[in-house]
Amino acid sequence: MKRISLLVSLIPLLLLSSCGDKLELEQHAYAVVIGLDTNDEDDNLIDVTFQIANPQVGSTDTGAAANEPPSDIVTFTTPDLLSAKELANSVITRKISFDHLNTIIVGEKLAKTPLFHHIIASAMIDPEIRLENTLLVSKEKASDFIDANIPKLETRPHKYYFYMRQRWRDTGFVPLSDLNRYFQRLSGDLYLAIYATTEKNEEVRKNEDHYVAGQIPQKSGDPVQMMGSAVFKNGKMIGILTGEETRMSLLLRQKPLSHYAIQSFTDPINNDYRISTQIMMNGKTRVKIDASSDIPDIKVTVPIKVQVFSNPSLTNYTTNLKHQETLKQSIKNELEQIAKDLIQKTQEEFKAEPFLWYLEARRQFWTNHEYEKYNWSEKYSNANVDVKFDVKIESFGAQMKPEVIRDTGKD
Amino acid sequence: MSIFEKNQKANEEKPTQSNQQQEPESLSDDILLNISKLKTVFSFPANNALKIRNLYLPLYEKNVTVLFIEGTVDGHLIDTTIIEPLQKKPNSPLPKIDFISMLITTVLVTSTTKIITTLDDATMDLLNGNTIILVGEEPCAISVETAKFENRSVSEPTTETTIIGPKAAFNESAAVNRSLLRKQLRNPDFICETVKIGKQSSQQVSVMYLKNIADEAIVNNVKKRLKDIETDTVLTLSQVDQYIEERSYSLFPTTLMTERPDRAASFVLEGHVILIMENSPTALVAPTTFWSFIQTVEDQYLRMPHGNFIRIIRLVALMIALLMPALYIAVTTFHSGMIPTDLLLSIAATRERIPFPVFIEILIMEVSFEILREAGVRVPNTLGPTIGIVGALILGQAAVEANLVSPILVVIVSITGLASFTVPDVSFNITVRILRFVFLFVAYLFGFFGMAIVAAFLMAYLVSMKSFGVPFFAPLSPHLPSSKDLMTRPPIKKQWLRPLSMSPNQKVRSSKPKGMQNDD
Amino acid sequence: MIKIIDDKLGTREFTSVVLIAIGMKVTDSTPSLLYEKGANAAWIIPFFYLITIGIPFLVLLSLLKKHEKGLVDLLFHLTGKVGGTLICFILSLLIFFSATTSSRSYIAIANTLFYPKTPVIILTFALLITSFLVAKRGLTAIGSVSWFIIPTLEFLLLILLVSVWKDAHLLSIFPIAGPGLSTLIKESLNHSSIIGEIIILAAFFPFVRSYKNYQVASLLGLGITLFKMSLFLAIYVMVFDYPSTVNMAYPHQELTRIAEFGAGFTHVEGGFFIFWIIASIFRLAIYLYLTAFLLGGALRMDKFEKLLLPLVGLVALSGLLPENEFIMGSYRDLLNKIGSWTFISLPFLLWFLSKLKGGKKNNETDKSAC
Known part of the structure; x- marks a missing residue:
């Protein structure tokens, strides 16, 4: 009895001492996208843009508000991200929460300054910023990008990025770029981030992959194009890879994340046409590195399976084995050429590699000290790289032979 | 506190009273004295429950009095087995023994008779539905078992219903x-x-x-x-x-x-x-042990995979009944990152128009659900199910429309209520329902941290609690050999071992099945 | 008739006690201690522990078998009254500081990652009072509850492993020797106390049903702990890669934040957090009980459980003393060093004394054995 009354008397005490972290769900403002830009006036300040989801639009019928926009976009100029979070409450009535933060968008201009790394690294102190947040580089200012990104099919902003990320895995046009990978690849190797823009600078090219964002010819539809990747070295953006190059660099990694991709190749029989294929990994990419000398030897074998999807030239590849062999050889050559060009670009332009070959190189050493002394990224720029594609054509689609219009009459 | 002290005093007084009653008063050889004593005990004639039938048996030239208490005996049985044989002339010659023994051995045609000598025994037996036969000039009486209390017949179980298995339930006898x-x-x-x-x-x-x-x-x-x-x-x-x-x-x-x-x-x-x-x-x-509260006989009557399926469902339901509202409150007030964004936004959208904090909101619903449940038991049978189901639904719907609670909360409270019905034992069921409020409260104060603290204490309390010397979670923890008929059960052929937590004298039910030699 | 419920710990219960007391360390700030010097090769250190702690522990086991006594009685038996009191006192002090630092570290984790605005005092008292209530129910209860919860805990760790597997690069653990073998060996000696607490757990020997149970349980517990520690030290590196792992204060919590069960449940760290807090309550309960038991041994008190309440107050207060967790760092290093060498040398010392006394008392023990 005494014990019970003691317990009961403790309850008001508990109520008084209740937790300071308690906050009702609707009193939070959930920032789903953050944009980071350089400030035009002061180099040490940044412009932080929050895109805050409005729960009352597009989520449920019972609580819907008719005349509100799906999200609220506000920009603040502050020295870092966390002070922007506090400052935001001077404007926004609810407490800003990053719990549902999805994507961090960085303007290309900021990404190219050393300030970028300081901002991102210090933001990690806030436990609400998670390592799995996606990093995206926009060609224009991030605030402009967020403003312009009004997707047609998705009302709520988080859903747009969620669906986009699902697609990225499949196409391989853009890399999977989260903060965890960014922090892993700070010491000398290249980190690839998604490159996107809403500014159009259209060019029509024959090869559908050879674009970077903004160049893809498009009529109407969503304003954002995501293609290619921004290349970071030591926490600073130094260049851009096209969609094709991005995909190739993903293929050359030992642990590929994209499972299949649609890619077109020049028809070896009839050079005016291109053949669309689906390429898939046929096992893992094998990388062999000999780091014993100052000029390392790198041997890479990429096993792929090809499924021919469309064949506009209507050449018979299905039953003609000779044609098949030609096609195989030409696909192999074309892929190897792309790889070779890419590797040359990384060796000369970036002087580092985005292929995670450093993991394999590290294996050759006994201690960290020896590896650091060897200085892999410097040695890489002189390395002899030999890339081989092991191509297997798996199928030619549902038809035995393409329907060819027969020349019946003699005109 | 004072109530308790009084009770204790009362307890102390009692032994002295009972001591006085301890000296048994024997029956005297005067039949009239015996009758009058019994009459005093039963406050005759104010209390007319005591029935007295005086007989004179010309055959034996004896005065006999038959006593019984109305409502405890089978009147027909007394007529046919006591009164009738006493007055009828026996077919065979009577043995030459004393009158009481002769009555028992040859005259009375009932299965159970005994001789009693004290007044207390007579009183007790009368109360238990026996008929007492007092015989003139004898200091003892015959007690014949004629009890028949009103009783309902064996019917189907009402609280522990099963689909298969026997349909008999205990009754009041x-x-x-x-x-x-x-x-x-x-x-x-x-x-x-x-x-x-x-x-x-x-x-x-x-x-x-x-x-x-x-x-x-x-x-x-x-x-x-x-x-x-x-x-x-x-x-x-x-x-x-x-x-x-x-x-x-x-x-x-x-x-x-x-x-x-x-x-x-x-x-x-x-x-x-x-x-x-x-x-x-x-x-x-x-x-x-804990296991008997969450298991039903049907788990064993059904085949092993089927029995295990319903058992696992019940276990999941137990967890839901205990933790669901607390989880909801912890997640929404402390760990909102855990909810998928879409769901979060839709909850936030509906919550925006509700005037109460989520704790009050959930308390309103939980308390009204408990009220409905209690009402369902107390309400006359015909109305019961209607009140229960319709009441809950209509109340929930109306509460949502009145912006008292958010729709997702109605879902949470309903699934919790539904889950709590799967706990088979009545008292354990109430335990779970009370604990739910405890968890709700700490989750509101400290989120997951509070829930973890209560859960840790509860676990430590439960594993160290003992029922008649047997640990509550035995034989799982502390581990003791058993047939592992706990969260799930093995096939019936493999349940060859009795749970050793009961310290049984015979440990095995059958010899060890052949297939099990390896995994001991 | 044999009474089966004898209020003692069986093999499973004691294994669970070992797993919770020591095996849980891989989920708190201990890894960052090892990464500091061990770098990406920290996962090798547990293998060295097999030797640095394994051998002393085997020596201790042989002593326990010979004398059939718990650590406290053994100390008094072999080193005499003064020596026993002194060593018991030192050991209880070491465990006490270990309890203090871990409670402080747990609170820091809960505070930084989940409850940034809640006062540390409230969290500390809530955690420690519950530990006290658990410890007060006695070692049998602690053992039972450990066995009750340990399958769930280990299963959750397995789930965690599976859910982060796609982010793990096996090659990240290279170069295999990390900072070099000599550094690793030095580190493993200086940080032996992390695992070395298994030697103090021998104080619980009288609570275990038989020597056989104790032997199997402690070796099994030690083995699983070392394996788990090595595995997770490697996994942290595989997921976060080498330089960033070192900067993480709580790699386990970061790992739970990375884990996701499909697209719908991306933030599941709260679920892991519940069970982690439960486990840490039980762990602190074990430590409190152990401290009280050793202190009771030093003071020759039979009712040592009465020491629990003052001890829990002391742990709370000394845990709250430093402003933040990292101030304790240097003391912690020093304590680790002292602890490590104590744990490594103690069994050898006892063994030596036992040999000395054994010569004298051999006949006596033989007689009593008959």
């Missing part, structure tokens, strides 16, 4: 209940001992167990606690339960009530002790 058990266990080692409890109108409690299996220490423990009950009257087994349990303030029951003879029998086979009492349509099982 101890004799019927014992017979139902005997029907299940035809075993000479199946012991039925009686312990008298209650000082004034004493009742008999039958302690039943298998002599060759049940641990003697447990049986003695149960019997000792029964004998220690110090009160004048105990009406039903449920009250006996409260007298013999160890922790009166604890939320957790340490004994189990079952209305199914087959279930009681299966407990007996594992070495538990069963208590049966007059007027109680249940059997009390002691000791009890």
Whole structure:
């Protein structure tokens, strides 16, 4: 009895001492996208843009508000991200929460300054910023990008990025770029981030992959194009890879994340046409590195399976084995050429590699000290790289032979 | 506090009273004196329950008085087995023995008769429905068993219903209940001992167990606690339960009530002790472990995969019933990152128009659900189910439309309520419902941290709690060899071992199956 | 008739006690201690523990078998009254500081990652009072509850492993020797106390049903702990890669934040957090009980459980003393060093004394054995 009354008397005490972290769900403002830009006036300040989801639009019928926009976009100029979070409450009535933060968008201009790394690294102190947040580089200012990104099919902003990320895995046009990978690849190797823009600078090219964002010819539809990747070295953006190059660099990694991709190749029989294929990994990419000398030897074998999807030239590849062999050889050559060009670009332009070959190189050493002394990224720029594609054509689609219009009459 | 002291005083006084009654008053050889004494005991004629029939037997030239109490006896039985034979001339010559023995051996045609010599015995037997025959000039009486109390017949179980399995339930007659058990266990080692409890109108409690299996220490423990009950009257087994349990303030029951003879029998086979009492349509099982509260007989009647499926469903339901509202409140007020963004936004959208914090919101719903539930039990039978279901639905719908609660909360509270119905035992069910509020409260204060703290304490409390010396979570923890009939159960052929947590005298049910040699 | 419920710990219960007391360390800030010097090769250190702690522990086991006594009685038996009191006192002090630092570290984790605005005092008292209530129910209860919860805990760790597997690069653990073998060996000697507490757990020997149970349980517990530690030290590196792992204060919590069960449940760290807090309550309960038991041994008190309440107050207060967790760092290093060498040398010292006494008392023990 005494014990019970003691317990009961403790309850008001508990109520008084209740937790300071308690906050009702609707009193939070959930920032789903953050944009980071350089400030035009002061180099040490940044412009932080929050895109805050409005729960009352597009989520449920019972609580819907008719005349509100799906999200609220506000920009603040502050020295870092966390002070922007506090400052935001001077404007926004609810407490800003990053719990549902999805994507961090960085303007290309900021990404190219050393300030970028300081901002991102210090933001990690806030436990609400998670390592799995996606990093995206926009060609224009991030605030402009967020403003312009009004997707047609998705009302709520988080859903747009969620669906986009699902697609990225499949196409391989853009890399999977989260903060965890960014922090892993700070010491000398290249980190690839998604490159996107809403500014159009259209060019029509024959090869559908050879674009970077903004160049893809498009009529109407969503304003954002995501293609290619921004290349970071030591926490600073130094260049851009096209969609094709991005995909190739993903293929050359030992642990590929994209499972299949649609890619077109020049028809070896009839050079005016291109053949669309689906390429898939046929096992893992094998990388062999000999780091014993100052000029390392790198041997890479990429096993792929090809499924021919469309064949506009209507050449018979299905039953003609000779044609098949030609096609195989030409696909192999074309892929190897792309790889070779890419590797040359990384060796000369970036002087580092985005292929995670450093993991394999590290294996050759006994201690960290020896590896650091060897200085892999410097040695890489002189390395002899030999890339081989092991191509297997798996199928030619549902038809035995393409329907060819027969020349019946003699005109 | 003062109430308790009074009770204690009352307890202290009682032994002195009973001591005075201890000297048994024997019957005298004057029949009229005996009758008048019995009349005083039963306050005759103010109390007209005592029926007295005077007979003169010309055959034997004796005065005989037959006494019984109305409502406890079978009148027809008295006519045919006592009055009629007494007055009829016997066919055979009478043996030359004393009159009382002669009556018992040759005249009376009933199965159970005995000779009593004290007034107390006479009173007791009269109360139990026996007929007393007083014979002139003899200092003793014959007591004939003629009891017939009004009783309902064996019917179907109402709280522990199953789809397959026997459909008989205990009823209010101890004799019927014992017979139902005997029907299940035809075993000479199946012991039925009686312990008298209650000082004034004493009742008999039958302690039943298998002599060759049940641990003697447990049986003695149960019997000792029964004998220690110090009160004048105990009406039903449920009250006996409260007298013999160890922790009166604890939320957790340490004994189990079952209305199914087959279930009681299966407990007996594992070495538990069963208590049966007059007027109680249940059997009390002691000791009890956690597992008996969440298992039903059907788990064993169904085939192994099917039984396990429903058992796992029930386990999941138990977790939901206990934790769901607390989880919701913890997640929404402390860990909003855990909810998928879409769901979060839709909850936030509906919450925006609700004036109360989520804790009050959930409390409104939970309390009204508990009220509905209680109302469902108390309301007349015909209205019951309608009130329960329709009330809950309409109330929920209306509350949402009035912006009192958000729609997702109605879902949470309904699934919680539904899940709590799957807990088979009544008292454990209430335990779960109370604990739900405890979890709700700490989740509101500290989120997951608070829930973890309560859960940790609860676990430590439960594993160290004992029911009649058997740990509550045995044989899982502390681990003891058993057939692993716990969260799930093995096929029936592999349940060859009795749970050793009951310290059974015979450890195995059958020899070890051949396939199991390796995995011991 | 044999009474089966004897209020002692069986093999499973004691294994669980070992797993919770020591095996849980891989989930708190201990890894960052090892990464500091061990870098990406920290996962090798547990293998060195097999030797640095394994051998002393085997020596201790042989002593326990010979004398059939718990650590406290053994100390008094072999080193005499003064020596026993002194060593018991030192050991209880070491465990006490270990309890203090871990409670402080747990609170820091809960505070930084989940409850940034809640006062540390409230969290500390809530955690420690619950530990006290658990410890007060006795070692049998702690053992039972450990066995009750340990399958769930280990299963959750397995789930965690599976859910982060796609982010793990096996090659990240290279170069295999990390900072060089000599550094690793030095580190493993200086940080032996992390695992070395298994030697103090021998104080619980009288609570275990038989020597056989104790032997199997402690070796099994030690083995699983070392394996788990090595595995998770490697996994942290595989997921976060070498330089960033070193900067993480709580790699386990970061790992739970990375884990996701499909697209719908991406933030599941709260679920892991619940069980982690439960486990840490039980762990602190074990430590409190152990401290009280050793202190009771030093003071020759029979009712040592009465020491629990003052001890829990002391742990709470000394845990709250430093402003933040990292101030304790240097003391912690020093304590680790002292602890490590104590744990490594103690069994050898006892063994030596036992040999000395054994010569004298051999006949006596032989007689009593007959």
